[in-house]
């Protein structure tokens with residue numbers, strides 16, 4: 043809480059946290075405006091506003107956020123955001139469960155790491171506007187089928203090592 047005094051003017055109290063808790067339309071406007079920024083990740087962002095810096099914070103979060111890719115990189119099967127078949131490696135390489143188990147042997151063809159089920163982003167705004175409506179799935183298809191023989195060769199020595207030991 044910060045008190046501002048201006049001569050004989052009445053004392054104004056500004057409470058950024060209470061302001062932020064209000065259901066203001068500015069929240070959506072702010073998101074849209076900072077969404078226009080083309081950031082690469084090494085910028086310093088100063089939000090000179092009346093709130094708590096939430097909009098800039100959210101924009102940075104957005105950049106760091108998991109990319110929900112639309113299909114399996116190998117077989118191009120659809121993997122919508124609610125799919126429980128989507129598997130990702132730590133770099134977000136995305137494959138369907140069948141490809142991970144039957145073709146990849148739980149070895150990512152791009153990094154050699156293992157896979158985990160992709161978390162599901164909520165479709166409803168349960169809290170703070172963090173949901174699929176505000177942070178939609180990617181529509182950029184990355185279809186780069188693995189070469190079965192080359193992958194087998196690559197995965198051979200890796201697949202026997204548990205992912206946590208690689």
Ligand SMILES: [Zn+2]
Pocket residue numbers: 114115116117118119137138139140141142
């Ligand atoms: Zn697949």
Ligand SMILES: [Zn+2]
Pocket residue numbers: 131132133134135150151152153154155
């Ligand atoms: Zn990977």
